[in-house]
Amino acid sequence: MSVTEAPGPQALTAGWRGSAVDLATARAALAGAVSLGKTPAQLDPAIGLRPATAPQGTVQPTEKTLAFAQTPLAATVQNPLGVPAWAQGMAQTHSLGPFIDTLGVVTIVPIIPITTSRTFSYAGAASGFGVLPVTGAPTSATSLTLGPGSVWFLATLLAPAAPAGSFTGFRIAGGTLTASAPLTLESNGYVAPAGATLTLTATLAPPTASSPTSPGADLTAAMLAKCDRVVAYGDDATIESLRSRTNVIGFGSRVSAAVIDASRIGDVAALLARDVALFEQLGCLSLHQVLVVSPEAGAAREVAVRIAAALERLGESMPPARIPLRDAVEIRGVRERARWRAIAGDQVELFEGRGLEWTVVFERRADSFKVSPGFRTVHVTAARDPRGFRDFFTGISKKIEAMAVAGDESGEMREMIRAMRIPYVCAPGEMQSPSLDWRHGGGSFIDLMVGSQ
Numbered sequence: 162m163s164v165t166e167a168p169g170p171q172a173l174t175a176g177w178r179g180s181a182v183d184l185a186t187a188r189a190a191l192a193g194a195v196s197l198g199k200t201p202a203q204l205d206p207a208i209g210l211r212p213a214t215a216p217q218g219t220v221q222p223t224e225k226t227l228a229f230a231q232t233p234l235a236a237t238v239q240n241p242l243g244v245p246a247w248a249q250g251m252a253q254t255h256s257l258g259p260f261i262d263t264l265g266v267v268t269i270v271p272i273i274p275i276t277t278s279r280t281f282s283y284a285g286a287a288s289g290f291g292v293l294p295v296t297g298a299p300t301s302a303t304s305l306t307l308g309p310g311s312v313w314f315l316a317t318l319l320a321p322a323a324p325a326g327s328f329t330g331f332r333i334a335g336g337t338l339t340a341s342a343p344l345t346l347e348s349n350g351y352v353a354p355a356g357a358t359l360t361l362t363a364t365l366a367p368p369t370a371s372s373p374t375s376p377g378a379d380l381t382a383a384m385l386a387k388c389d390r391v392v393a394y395g396d397d398a399t400i401e402s403l404r405s406r407t408n409v410i411g412f413g414s415r416v417s418a419a420v421i422d423a424s425r426i427g428d429v430a431a432l433l434a435r436d437v438a439l440f441e442q443l444g445c446l447s448l449h450q451v452l453v454v455s456p457e458a459g460a461a462r463e464v465a466v467r468i469a470a471a472l473e474r475l476g477e478s479m480p481p482a483r484i485p486l487r488d489a490v491e492i493r494g495v496r497e498r499a500r501w502r503a504i505a506g507d508q509v510e511l512f513e514g515r516g517l518e519w520t521v522v523f524e525r526r527a528d529s530f531k532v533s534p535g536f537r538t539v540h541v542t543a544a545r546d547p548r549g550f551r552d553f554f555t556g557i558s559k560k561i562e563a564m565a566v567a568g569d570e571s572g573e574m575r576e577m578i579r580a581m582r583i584p585y586v587c588a589p590g591e592m593q594s595p596s597l598d599w600r601h602g603g604g605s606f607i608d609l610m611v612g613s614q
Contacts, residue, residue, distance in 0.1 A: 172201060172208065173188075173191050173201050173204060173205055173208065173230060174187060174188050174191065174230075174260070176262050176263040177260040177261065177262055177268065178260060178261045178262075179258055179259060179260035179261060180258075183257040183258060183260075183270075184257075184260060186257055187228065187257040187258065187260070187270040189221060190226045190227070190228035190257070190270065190272055191204055191228050191229075191230070191270065192221070193226060193227070193228070194226075194227045194228055194229070197227065197275075199227070199247070203229075203245055203247060204228070204229045204230060204245065205229065205230035205232070205235070206235040206243065206245055207230075207232050207234030207235040207243070208230075210234050226254075226272050226273060226274055226275060227248075227251075227272075227273040227274075227275055228257075228270050228271065228272050228273065229244070229245050229248050229270070229271060229273075230268050230269075230270055231243055231244060231256075231268065231269050231270070231271055232262075232266055232267070232268040232269075233266065233267070234266055241380075248271075248273065251273050252273065252274070252308075252309045253271040253272060253273055254272050254273070254274055254309075254335075255271075255272055256269045256270060256271045256272065257269065257270040257271075257272065258270055274296050274308040274309065274335075275296060275297065275308070276294040276295065276296050276307075276308030276309060276310050277294070277295055277298065278292050278293070278294055278295075278310065278311075279292065279293060279294075279295045279346075279349065279350050279351055280292055280349070280350035280351070281293060281344075281350065281351050281352075281353065281359075282350060282351075282352055282353070283352070283353050283354075283355055283357070284352050284353065284354055284355050285355060289350060290314060290315050290318065291312070291313060291314035291315065292311075292312070292313040292314075292328075292330075293305075293307055293310075293312055293313075293338060293361075294307055294308050294309065294310025294311065294312070294333070295307060295308070295338075295351075296308040298346060299346065300345065300346045301343045301344065301345050301346070302340075302343065302344055303339060303340050303341075303342070303343050303344065304337055304338070304339045304340070305337065305338045305339075305344065305351070306335075306337055307333060307335055307336040307337060307338060307361075307363060308335055309332075309333065309334050309335055309366060310332070310333065311330055311331070311332050311333075312330050312331055312332075312333055312361070312363065313328045313329070313330035314328065314329065314330060315327070315328060316328060316329045331365065332365070332366035333363040333364060333365060333366055334363075334364045334365065334366045334367070335363065335364055336361065336362050336363030336364055337361075337362050337363075338359060338360070338361050338362075339359070339360045339362075340353055340357050340358070340359050340360075341357050341358040341359075342354040342356075342357040344357075385403070385406055385408070385409070388408065389408060390408055390409075390410065390609065391403075391406070391408055391409045391410070392409075392410050392411075392412070392606060393409055393410070393411045393412065394411075394412045395411070395412075395413065396413060396414050397413040397414050399411075399413070400412070400413035401413075410602075410605050410606050410609065411602075412445070412601065412602045412606075413602075414445075414560065415445035415560055415561070415562040415602065416445065416447065416449045416450075416530075416532050416560060416561060416562065417436075417445065417446050417447060417448050417449065417561060417562050417563035417564065417565075417585075417592055418448065418449065418450045418451070418452065418530070418554070418561055418563075418564055418565075419433055419436070419448055419450070419451045419452070419564065419565035419566070419567070419589060419592075420451075420452045420453075420454060420550055420564060420565070420566055420567075420569075420574055420578075421433075421451060421452070421453045421454070421464060421566075421567045421568060421589070422453075422454050422455070422567060422568020422569055422574075423453065423454065423455030423457070423460040423568070424568050425567040425568040426453065426460055426463055426464050426467070429464075429567045429589045429590075430464060430467030430468045430470070430471045431471045431474075431475075431590075432565075432588075432589035432590030433448060433451060433464075433468055433471070433539075433565070433589050433590070434468050434471035434472045434474075434475050435475070435590050436448040436565060436589065436590060436591075436592040436593065437468070437472065437519075437537055437539050438472065438475050438479055438481075438519075438537055439592075439593045440593065441481070441482050441535055441536050441537065442533060442535035442536060442537065442538070443535055444593070445562040445563075445601075445602075446562055446563045446585070446592050446593050446595065447535070447592075447593075448539060448565065448592055449530075449531065449532050449533045449539060449540065450530050450531055450532075450533075450539070450540050450541075450542065451464060451465075451468070451539060451540070451541045451542070452542050452543075452544050452550055452553055453541065453542070453543050453544070454544045454545075454546065454547060454549070454550055454568070454574070455543060455544075455545070456545050456546065458508075458525040458526075458543045460543070461523065461525070461541055461542065461543035462510065462523050462525075462541075462543075464541055465510070465512060465521050465522075465523035465541035466512065468521055468539065468541065469512035469514075469519070469521045472514065472518075472519040472521070472537055473514055473519070476514065476518055476519065481518045481519070481536065481537060482536065484517055484536050488534050488535060488536055489517055491534035492517050492520060492534050492536060492538055493517070494534075495520060495522065495533065495534060495538055496511060496513060496520055499511040499522045507524075508524065508525035508526065509522065509523065509524050509525075510522075510523040511523075514537075517536065518537065519537035519538070520533075520537065520538040520539070521539055521540075521541060522538075522539075522540045522541070523540075523541045523542075524540065524541070524542045524543075525542075525543055526542070526543065527540070527542040527553070528553075529553075529556075529557075530553065530554065530557040547573045547574050547577065550574060550577065551577050554581065558581040558582070558583070559582075561581070561583055562583075562584055562585060562601070562602070563583065563584070563585040563586070563587065563592050563595070564578050564583045564585070564586050564587075565586075565587055565588060565589045565590075565591070565592050566578065566586060566587075566588070567588065567589050582603070584599065584600045584601060584602065584603060584604065585599050585600070585601075
C-alpha cells in the first residue's frame with residue numbers, strides 16, 4: 162500500500178515567479194498562517210492540482226497576518242473567486258502578486274490582518290477603560306498597531322455626565338496607539354502604568370454599504386458598467402430589472418409544450434416522456450404541458466396513460482435525479498391538489514410513480530397552461546379542436562420557447578403556432594436538440610452574433 166504525503170507549507174509557493182519582495186512577503190505570511198494552525202490545503206484549495214515542485218527552503222513566518230492563495234483553479238460556481246471557506250467575509254488589507262506558477266496560472270495572495278480585541282486598563286484599576294482591535298501581540302510596547310474593527314471606551318471619558326460604566330465607540334479601518342510608558346500584555350489585555358498618557362491615531366472606517374440584493378450583486382453591477390454586451394439568464398423579475406440596460410440581452414423564464422393530434426397517440430408517448438425527463442425539466446426546452454386535440458376526451462387520457470408508462474420504463478435506463486426539498490414539496494402539492502379535485506368531482510386523474518419519481522396529471526378540460534415544478538411532472542389536457550388549442554395558449558404564448566407537434570395533417574395548428582412566434586417547433590422527442598439557428602428567446606442574441614460578422 163502506498164501513502165501519499167500531504168504537501169508541506171514550503172510547497173505552497175514552490176515554483177512561483179513574480180516580484181522578489183512580494184514573493185518573500187507572501188511566503189512569510191503563508192508560513193505564519195500555517196504556524197497558526199491552517200493546513201496548506203486550507204490556504205490553497207488548488208494545491209493538489211499544481212504539479213509537484215521542489216520546495217524552496219524554510220521561511221520565517223510573520224506573526225501579524227493571515228494569508229491565502231487565490232487562484233482560478235479553486236473557483237467554482239458557488240465560489241467564483243476561489244476564496245477558501247474560512248476566509249470568506251474577512252477583511253483584507255491588500256494583495257501580493259500576481260505570481261505565475263509552473264502551469265502558467267496566475268495566483269495572488271490576499272493579506273488578512275490578525276486583529277484581536279484587547280482590553281486596556283491602568284495599573285491598579287478595578288476594570289478597563291477601553292477595548293481596541295490590536296494587530297499582533299507584543300508583550301511590551303510603547304506603540305501598538307491597530308487593525309480594522311471597533312474602538313470602545315468609557316462614555317464618561319467623553320461626557321462626564323454619562324451613566325457610570327457605559328461605553329461608546331466607533332469603527333476604524335486601522336491606526337496606532339502610542340503610550341508615554343511601556344504597555345504590558347497581561348491576561349489578554351494591556352496594562353498602562355499609572356499616569357501614562359495614551360494617544361490614539363486612527364482612520365475611521367467608511368459607512369457600511371447597504372447589503373446587496375443577492376450574492377454577487379457588486380460583480381453584476383461592474384459587468385453591466387464595463388461590458389459592451391451582457392447575456393443574462395434569470396427569472397422574469399431579474400430580467401425586468403435589467404430592461405433599461407441597452408447592453409443587456411435577457412433570457413427570462415420560459416417553458417415548452419406539445420400539441421398532439423388524436424391520430425398520433427399510439428407512437429408519441431415514449432418520445433414525449435424523453436422530452437419530459439431530459440434535464441429534469443430545468444431548461445426552457447423542457448416539456449410541461451401536453452395538449453391532445455380530439456373531439457373525444459378519451460384520446461387525451463390514453464396519451465396520459467401511455468406517458469405515465471413510458472416514464473416508469475425510462476426510470477430504469479435514466480434514473481431520476483435527487484429532488485431538492487423545496488421542489489419535492491411543490492410536487493407533493495401538485496399531487497394532493499389533483500387528488501382532492503378528483504374527490505370533489507372534477508374531471509382530473511392522477512398517475513404517479515414510486516416516491517416522487519414522476520407525476521402525470523390528466524384533465525379533461527383546462528382553461529390555462531400549467532407550469533410544473535419539474536422533475537418529471539407533466540400535465541396532459543384535451544382540446545376538442547384547433548380553436549380550443551388556440552384559446553388554451555392565449556396569454557402564455559410569449560413564455561413558450563418550444564412546441565412539439567405530431568399530426569396536424571391540414572397544417573392548421575402549425576399556422577397558429579407560427580402566428581404565436583414560437584422560437585422552436587419540432588417533432589416529439591426532439592425538443593432538447595434544437596438546430597444551431599434556433600432563435601432562442603426570440604432571436605435577439607443570434608441576430609447580434611450574426612450581425613457582427
